[in-house]
Amino acid sequence: MQIDARGVHYRDLNRMLKEAAAAGEKEFVLDNVNGQRYIGTGVNLPVNIVINGVPGNDLAAFMDGPAVTVCANAQDGVANTMNAGTVVVHGSAGDVLGYGMRGGKLYIRNNVGYRVGIHMKEYKRQVPVIIAGGTAGDFFGEYMAGGVLILLGLERRQGEPLTGDYLGTGMHGGVIYLRGPVEPYKLGKEVAVLELDDGDEKILGKYLKEYCDCFGLDYQAVREEPFVKLLPVSSRPYGRLYVY
Amino acid sequence: MSSLIPAEFLVRIDYERCRRCKRCVLNCGFGTLSFEDRVVADHKKCAACHRCAAFCPEGAITIEKNRLQFKDNSFWLPEYRKNIMRQAESGGMLLTGMGNDKPYFSYFDHMLLDACQVTNPSIDPLREPMELRTYLGSKPEALDFEQSPDGAIKLTTQMAPQVRIETPIVFGGMSYGAISLNAHRSLARAAYESGILMNTGEGGLHKDLYPYSSNIIVQCASGRFGVDSAYLNQAAVVEIKIGQGAKPGIGGHLPGEKVNQEVSETRMIPVGTDALSPAPHHDIYSIEDLSQLIYALKEATGYTKPVSVKIAAVHNVAAISSGIARAGADIIYLDGLRGGTGASPTIIRDHIGIPIEMAIAAVDDRLRREGIRNRVSVIAAGGIRHSGDVAKAIALGADAVALGTAALIALGCRVCQKCYTGNCSWGIATQRPELVRRLDPDEGAERLNNLIRGWSLELKEILGALGVNAVESLRGSRERLRGVGLSEVDLEILGIKPAGR
Known part of the structure; x- marks a missing residue:
């Protein structure tokens, strides 16, 4: 189903999506999208949504199932509290991506903003994954409680930092992989930098190959640069604050 | 560090009445009571939750405020002194449960409701309908109606969920x-x-x-x-x-x-x-x-x-x-x-x-x-x-x-x-x-x-x-x-x- 979204209010656009998906439509192409919010929210069916244009904030918020492809940049709040599904962005995306995300995948080709992967969490077999191909702003992986966060820093200019400051601040679960070294002053006090082990190779191999396929990248070339791993020092960073 | 803070409450057991059924020991969630040929209390653990007293079949338990007197001081209240001692022992933030228990002014207690006398009649709710039903949700600014040719009146305002x-x-x-x-x-x-x-x-x-x-x-x-x-x-x-x-x-x-x-x-x-x-x-x-x-x-x-x-x-x-x-x-x-x-x-x-x-x-x-x-x-x-x-x-x-x-x-x-x-x-x-x-x-x-x-x-x-x-x-x-x-x-x-x- 092809929808021309030019000038269509998000509420009407999303209603069209939900109604058609409920009626059995599986493939959606949305043309001329320009800032419409909440695309994919409330659909809860395994449909494919291709977005031509720049979707608005909270793309795939609370999403449970669909596969969304954005053929441009995305804005803030992508995959907010998302439960299942995939979002692939062929460009950059803004701040607070994957807030409280509990499952599914968010693959971004280029740069991401502040507070990406904040308070991501995993539960049983639901492990959310965010991979960004470029650089990230401050507070990457803040409060992270579970899931996998990968930052590649591909095609960086000379001297351009991979991440901002306060990396993994308040992190108490999950794992962050960075392609390239990290300066200790950028780390939140709740994380430690470690070398990869065999388990990490498996995780990286699984998700990164998929990511590279998505964007036509050469997996081996991406792996040439060594990765480091960030883990929380404690699963109880705030365990000794109170008088009982 | 061992604590020198006095117990807040004292658990008094009347051993004349106590028949050593140990129900109180089982009922205390805080581990205050134990049995060593008779029920003994670790007073410092008592929270005054009354569970033991409520379930004692003999009514043999009472909980008292520890009357150990601090030197009177209307500024340095015993509570503040005890809290400082607790924090000096632990270095943590004081934690608590339930709502604010401080004697702040209560406006509820300084407002009174009206009632009808003589000039406008009060209503007896035992005999007359009294409506408490309430709808929560956004209400429209005005209601629009439409009358169909057969005379039926229909609400046309789109209502928000109630x-x-x-x-x-x-x-x-x-x-x-x-x-x-x-x-x-x-x-x-x-x-x-x-x-x-x-x-x-x-x-x-x-x-x-x-x-x-x-x-x-x-x-x-x-x-x-x-x-x-x-x-x-x-x-x-x-x-x-x-x-x-x-x-x-x-x-x-x-x-x-x-x-x-x-x-x-x-x-x-x-x-x-x-x-x-x-x-x-x-x-x-x-x-x-x-x-x-x-x-x-x-x-x-x-x-x-x-x-x-x-x-x-x-x-x-x-x-x-x-x-x-x-x-x-x-x-x-x-x-x-x-x-x-x-x-x-x-x-x-x-x-x-x-x-x-x-x-x-x-x-x-x-x-x-x-x-x-x-x-x-x-x-x-x-x-x-x-x-x-x-x-x-x-x-x-x-x-x-x-x-x-x-x-x-x-x-x-x-x-x-x-x-x-x-x-x-x-x-x-x-x-x-x-x-x-x-x-x-x-x-x-x-x-x-x-x-x-x-x-x-x-x-x-x-x-x-x-x-x-x-x-x-x-x-x-x-x-x-x-x-x-x-x-x-x-x-x-x-x-x-x-x-x-």
């Missing part, structure tokens, strides 16, 4: 994790049977409670625990929790010890991990951002449910509420200075926020002045102790009130303020299975239903005395309130006259 409650009372947000599953079951069942609402708090909704979803408010808080599409749609109302009266502006923290298998499944986090709720929602830094989340939730629930925004009553509560109403919320839930909690730093609980009476008056005024009062229902909470408080809150401008502490007291809570320890002997604020079992959800629901029934009957009596036959007629009717012993400024903020005028 939730019907049979009495203007709901239960306040208390999470599974902070309180037990049996407490949640009691609240859900009672809400269903009494035709009111219970509120999940931010800990998710246990699958056992799905049958009661028509009477449940589900919360979406900063930690987003247990929040998925199924959860949001198993509810009558979706609530964004920004803050709570017991801890305005700070986050929550459920320690890993309380995250057992069932709590883990409901919150959707691994067993034994700390559940941290950040202080802010990281997708809300402005009213515009709040609006974004409100509409995200409306999109996720197909615009079928009212969205509530819960905030603590703080200094600028009126301006904030105006923003919330304009952001598209259907309900504003105000939680005042006395609002309770399962755990809060004492210093926050006792020193931040404003009384709910002032907040209701200020918010209602502001929304009326701006002509947007109809856009939201206002639920007031934080220190509603009896139906008189309910009537006064409604007269000040609230649509309904929420009960947290009062509901827990109905379930057996003795307000010992040790919820944060997880040792609640009454099976309420605990996850220890042997303690949780003590709270029978059937009996709990019955107690709550009784409380709601009792207060509703009293509300009808109050309305009858006021000469009105619907709670709608009392709502925001401040002319029916008078202040006693209040300053001119207080009276002006509350919008009421002094008694005698």
Whole structure:
């Protein structure tokens, strides 16, 4: 189903999506999208949504199932509290991506903003994954409680930092992989930098190959640069604050 | 470091009466009592929760305040001296449970309701219909009707979703994790049977409670625990929790010890991990951002449910509420200075926020002045102790009130303020299975239903005395309130006259 979204209010656009998906439509192409919010929210069916244009904030918020492809940049709040599904962005995306995300995948080709992967969490077999191909702003992986966060820093200019400051601040679960070294002053006090082990190779191999396929990248070339791993020092960073 | 702080309470056992059945030892959740050829007490552990005394078949136990006298000092109260000693021993923040217990001025206790005498008749609610039913949700500015050729009149105004409650009372947000599953079951069942609402708090909704979803408010808080599409749609109302009266502006923290298998499944986090709720929602830094989340939730629930925004009553509560109403919320839930909690730093609980009476008056005024009062229902909470408080809150401008502490007291809570320890002997604020079992959800629901029934009957009596036959007629009717012993400024903020005028 092809929808021309030019000038269509998000509420009407999303209603069209939900109604058609409920009626059995599986493939959606949305043309001329320009800032419409909440695309994919409330659909809860395994449909494919291709977005031509720049979707608005909270793309795939609370999403449970669909596969969304954005053929441009995305804005803030992508995959907010998302439960299942995939979002692939062929460009950059803004701040607070994957807030409280509990499952599914968010693959971004280029740069991401502040507070990406904040308070991501995993539960049983639901492990959310965010991979960004470029650089990230401050507070990457803040409060992270579970899931996998990968930052590649591909095609960086000379001297351009991979991440901002306060990396993994308040992190108490999950794992962050960075392609390239990290300066200790950028780390939140709740994380430690470690070398990869065999388990990490498996995780990286699984998700990164998929990511590279998505964007036509050469997996081996991406792996040439060594990765480091960030883990929380404690699963109880705030365990000794109170008088009982 | 061994503690030199004297015990707060002394457990007195009358050994003449005691028949050594050890029931008290088994009943104490705090490990205060043990048996060494007779029952002995480790007084320092006693929380005065009364469980032992209530279950002693001989009435042989009494709990006294430790009268060990500190040198009198009306400034350095014993409480402050003991707290400093505790912090010197541990280096931590003082933690507490329940609501603010400090002797701040109570405006409820300085307002009195009117009644009819001679010139306008009062109504006897035992004989005449008395309407307590309340609809929560955004109301339109005007109603449009259309008359068809056959004469039938049809409402053409598109109404926002409304939730019907049979009495203007709901239960306040208390999470599974902070309180037990049996407490949640009691609240859900009672809400269903009494035709009111219970509120999940931010800990998710246990699958056992799905049958009661028509009477449940589900919360979406900063930690987003247990929040998925199924959860949001198993509810009558979706609530964004920004803050709570017991801890305005700070986050929550459920320690890993309380995250057992069932709590883990409901919150959707691994067993034994700390559940941290950040202080802010990281997708809300402005009213515009709040609006974004409100509409995200409306999109996720197909615009079928009212969205509530819960905030603590703080200094600028009126301006904030105006923003919330304009952001598209259907309900504003105000939680005042006395609002309770399962755990809060004492210093926050006792020193931040404003009384709910002032907040209701200020918010209602502001929304009326701006002509947007109809856009939201206002639920007031934080220190509603009896139906008189309910009537006064409604007269000040609230649509309904929420009960947290009062509901827990109905379930057996003795307000010992040790919820944060997880040792609640009454099976309420605990996850220890042997303690949780003590709270029978059937009996709990019955107690709550009784409380709601009792207060509703009293509300009808109050309305009858006021000469009105619907709670709608009392709502925001401040002319029916008078202040006693209040300053001119207080009276002006509350919008009421002094008694005698």
